[in-house]
Amino acid sequence: MNSATSAPPLQPRTIDEVVAAVRTHGKLLPVGAGTKPALASPPAGFTAMSLRGLSGIVEYDPGEYTFTALAGTPLRDVGAALGAHGQHLPFDPPFAAAGATLGGTIGAGLSGPGRQRYGGVRDFILGVRFVTGAGELVRGGGKVVKNAAGFDLPKLLVGSLGRLGAIVEVTFKVFPRPRAMATLRAVFPDLAAALGALVRLGAAPFDIEALEFEPPGTLSIRLGGAQETFADRLGRLAAFVGGATEIVAGAADGEFWRAFELAQFAAGPGLLVKVPLTVKAIPELDPLLGAAGARRRYSAGGNLAWVAWPGSAASLDALLRSRALAGLVLAGETPNPLLGLTRGDNFRSRIKSALDPAGRFPGY
Amino acid sequence: MLTSLAKIFPPSRLLSSAAGLAPFESDGLTAFHARPLAVVIPETREEVIAAVKLCHEHRVPFMARGSGTSLSGGSVPIGGGIVIALNRLNRIRRLDPAQRLAVVEPGAINTAVSQAAAAHRLYYAPDPSSQTICTIGGNVAFNAGGAHCLKYGMTSNHVIGLTVVLPDGEVAELGGESLESVGPDLAGVFVGNEGLFGVAVEITLRLLPMPETYRTVLAAYDRLEAAGDAVGRIVAAGFLPGAMEIMDRLAIEAAEAAVHPGYPKDASAILIVELEGERAGVEAEFARLNEVIRDSGAYEVRVARDNDERLLFWKGRKSAFSAVGRLSPDYIVQDGVVPRGKLGEALREIERMGRERGIRVANVFHAGDGNLHPLILYNGREPGALESAEKLAGDILRLCLRLGGSITGEHGVGLEKRAFMAEMFSPTDLAVMRRLRRALDPLELSNPGKMFPDGEAPALAAHGMHPLERAGVISRE
Numbered sequence: 001m002n003s004a005t006s007a008p009p010l011q012p013r014t015i016d017e018v019v020a021a022v023r024t025h026g027k028l029l030p031v032g033a034g035t036k037p038a039l040a041s042p043p044a045g046f047t048a049m050s051l052r053g054l055s056g057i058v059e060y061d062p063g064e065y066t067f068t069a070l071a072g073t074p075l076r077d078v079g080a081a082l083g084a085h086g087q088h089l090p091f092d093p094p095f096a097a098a099g100a101t102l103g104g105t106i107g108a109g110l111s112g113p114g115r116q117r118y119g120g121v122r123d124f125i126l127g128v129r130f131v132t133g134a135g136e137l138v139r140g141g142g143k144v145v146k147n148a149a150g151f152d153l154p155k156l157l158v159g160s161l162g163r164l165g166a167i168v169e170v171t172f173k174v175f176p177r178p179r180a181m182a183t184l185r186a187v188f189p190d191l192a193a194a195l196g197a198l199v200r201l202g203a204a205p206f207d208i209e210a211l212e213f214e215p216p217g218t219l220s221i222r223l224g225g226a227q228e229t230f231a232d233r234l235g236r237l238a239a240f241v242g243g244a245t246e247i248v249a250g251a252a253d254g255e256f257w258r259a260f261e262l263a264q265f266a267a268g269p270g271l272l273v274k275v276p277l278t279v280k281a282i283p284e285l286d287p288l289l290g291a292a293g294a295r296r297r298y299s300a301g302g303n304l305a306w307v308a309w310p311g312s313a314a315s316l317d318a319l320l321r322s323r324a325l326a327g328l329v330l331a332g333e334t335p336n337p338l339l340g341l342t343r344g345d346n347f348r349s350r351i352k353s354a355l356d357p358a359g360r361f362p363g364y
Numbered sequence: 365m366l367t368s369l370a371k372i373f374p375p376s377r378l379l380s381s382a383a384g385l386a387p388f389e390s391d392g393l394t395a396f397h398a399r400p401l402a403v404v405i406p407e408t409r410e411e412v413i414a415a416v417k418l419c420h421e422h423r424v425p426f427m428a429r430g431s432g433t434s435l436s437g438g439s440v441p442i443g444g445g446i447v448i449a450l451n452r453l454n455r456i457r458r459l460d461p462a463q464r465l466a467v468v469e470p471g472a473i474n475t476a477v478s479q480a481a482a483a484h485r486l487y488y489a490p491d492p493s494s495q496t497i498c499t500i501g502g503n504v505a506f507n508a509g510g511a512h513c514l515k516y517g518m519t520s521n522h523v524i525g526l527t528v529v530l531p532d533g534e535v536a537e538l539g540g541e542s543l544e545s546v547g548p549d550l551a552g553v554f555v556g557n558e559g560l561f562g563v564a565v566e567i568t569l570r571l572l573p574m575p576e577t578y579r580t581v582l583a584a585y586d587r588l589e590a591a592g593d594a595v596g597r598i599v600a601a602g603f604l605p606g607a608m609e610i611m612d613r614l615a616i617e618a619a620e621a622a623v624h625p626g627y628p629k630d631a632s633a634i635l636i637v638e639l640e641g642e643r644a645g646v647e648a649e650f651a652r653l654n655e656v657i658r659d660s661g662a663y664e665v666r667v668a669r670d671n672d673e674r675l676l677f678w679k680g681r682k683s684a685f686s687a688v689g690r691l692s693p694d695y696i697v698q699d700g701v702v703p704r705g706k707l708g709e710a711l712r713e714i715e716r717m718g719r720e721r722g723i724r725v726a727n728v729f730h731a732g733d734g735n736l737h738p739l740i741l742y743n744g745r746e747p748g749a750l751e752s753a754e755k756l757a758g759d760i761l762r763l764c765l766r767l768g769g770s771i772t773g774e775h776g777v778g779l780e781k782r783a784f785m786a787e788m789f790s791p792t793d794l795a796v797m798r799r800l801r802r803a804l805d806p807l808e809l810s811n812p813g814k815m816f817p818d819g820e821a822p823a824l825a826a827h828g829m830h831p832l833e834r835a836g837v838i839s840r841e
Binding site: 148150204233338353 | 463603702773797
């Protein structure tokens with residue numbers, strides 16, 4: 001973790017206190033539970049403002065498939081409340097067991113394996129209240145599942161890293177949780193064979209909840225639904241993918257995915273980095289990561305890599321630039337959590353100037 | 365200005381005569397119109413950039429336009445401004461089945477994307493009912509919806525990358541080809557900007573695999589509220605249907621007269637529910653769904669036996685808007701959203717308000733996501749009729765807000781609902797949104813007058829259906 005500034009962290013307990021803190025304190029970095037330490041460490045001159053004091057579900061009507069909660073609410077609490085009604089956030093927000101908050105998940109822009117079927121945090125956020133750098137409390141989006149009024153500020157704040165505003169309250173869409181889940185693990189002789197199967201699966205009409213790839217050749221394919229359909233569906237799936245397959249069902253399915261969580265993968269020294277990519281980038285990138293001694297896995301049907309990088313941020317930055325990729329450091333020493341080649345910087349700087357004209361929050 | 369434009373565009377692609385401009389004066393919301401100075405028809409991205417730069421240099425407002433099917437007046441031109449008609453920038457530049465994406469130009473027609481993807485068993489999910497004519501660029505500007513939004517989301521959930529021309533001619537690349545990104549979701553905030561952030565000249569869309577199977581059930585109820593309650597039961601039982609649609613008696617009668625779908629006689633409401641996905645899973649769920657629907661008080665339940673019958677169920681639904689148009693020379697379609705649990709209350713209130721004013725209202729709506737589409741019937745030739753209809757429309761929007769919903773589910777604010785933005789959002793919310801707009805367009809040249817409550821109003825006059833609507837090509841849904 002970066003060395004923290006000397007000022008004590010701010011701990012507002014109410015939305016009004018957040019507004020007051022931004023207006024009077026200046027130079028703040030809003031943070032959640034700190035489960036992504038590289039994003040929770042304020043740059044020099046900035047003080048962390050923890051929003052964990054803003055916790056609790058404000059509204060939840062299971063019949064609406066929506067809930068509204070304060071930004072510091074732990075994902076764990078949300079999961080428990082939704083689970084009591086057979087619902088969930090399907091995108092498996094990472095670091096839930098470690099205490100991650102809703103606001104931190106939005107700010108970091110993180111989704112887990114479950115984003116495969118219905119999309120990630122950007123696809124489930126409906127509404128937001130946040131405090132701009134000018135100390136204004138602003139609402140964007142709404143509390144209903146369909147809404148086209150005004151600019152889509154909720155989406156803008158996904159991945160904003162606390163640099164556009166302090167998120168204080170959020171509304172999400174939720175879905176019914178599949179009544180049961182089961183997983184097919186398929187092992188292929190090499191990366192090319194595994195990626196070939198992954199691409200074929202992506203375009204096939206299987207309802208897949210999660211599709212994860214661990215090099216050199218293992219796919220984990222999760223199905224959800226009625227238990228009685230699994231024998232048929234897993235059989236068809238195994239025949240379709242080929243390779244040596246193994247079924248993980250019943251209690252073992254839940255255990256497998258708990259052990260698969262990003263927090264487990266991340267344990268250890270070095271950087272933990274999210275790298276968005278496409279499946280076509282993997283054959284050339286993977287050997288480079290392997291040669292550098294990085295552990296890696298590819299999530300969401302090959303749409304992103306999680307990389308445990310043993311070297312410096314600068315060395316990974318250079319590698320990502322050479323592949324025209326961007327990265328986000330979640331843990332480990334780095335001068336800037338954003339690495340590589342980000343796109344739309346000219347658009348982003350105009351947005352930043354509108355929402356945080358005086359630079360109360362760090363720049364990108 | 366015209367002289368400068370003529371240096372970029374040949375006469376065949378620069379319209380400035382009254383006859384040439386007439387088709388561009390209005391859009392799907394026929395109540396508004398304005399005459400632009402000129403229409404330019406670019407064939408390349410470079411020509412779009414040149415036109416935008418010229419407008420910026422001359423301080424002339426402009427609006428990019430697709431097929432002009434906006435139902436909120438979002439594509440009504442700016443009087444004396446320039447229309448950049450993007451219909452010839454309609455190529456599907458790349459279709460990548462391995463990455464399941466399509467890279468398209470803004471003038472590409474919505475259904476053309478799915479047609480191109482069909483060979484790979486893929487499709488583009490958002491399905492606004494004007495999809496055979498509306499463009500992806502317009503869908504992006506207004507975050508178009510459709511009948512499948514509860515499960516699959518709106519346009520913004522399917523746009524992953526954009527190349528945009530900002531209102532001063534600067535080009536920005538937002539998002540990319542991955543479904544994931546780092547940093548603020550810039551493509552996400554661009555979608556639904558109503559043309560105020562500039563012009564998208566290339567759009568990367570995600571495609572979905574076609575479902576293996578569909579199962580569709582149609583249920584008839586003797587009370588509209590009972591149909592609404594059935595939706596509540598379906599949700600409470602943990603279903604996630606691809607679509608759940610309700611039509612009321614007036615809409616059913618109109619559809620029957622127009623396309624003869626053979627809906628159950630004397631129904632006060634019909635509910636269509638469709639499940640889709642992998643066969644084994646859908647069959648298991650469908651059996652459970654039918655139990656829930658049987659217990660919901662429906663007096664007749666029909667299960668589509670094959671795809672033909674399924675399409676027949678949908679035919680009446682999809683034609684309902686143009687069919688209702690036959691009952692009345694004019695109508696206004698509203699697009700408010702209420703929490704699903706408040707559907708019954710909203711419908712009762714709308715019925716009461718219509719009755720009190722002697723105005724007929726037909727209802728066809730996306731029940732799964734609470735998106736109402738009341739059709740307010742009026743005769744524009746009767747003095748004061750349009751004003752009364754608009755007053756009722758406004759009261760319905762206020763009702764949606766009072767019940768915790770939104771003034772628009774999928775049509776956007778445009779010209780039509782901008783006065784209601786101030787009732788949905790606080791002055792601070794609007795001031796910050798305006799600041800965002802000005803950060804991207806300091807001179808407010810790109811589609812000014814839309815979304816924000818204080819924009820200048822164009823003429824309010826026209827009468828009758830849109831010509832394409834009369835021809836049954838588009839409908840106001």
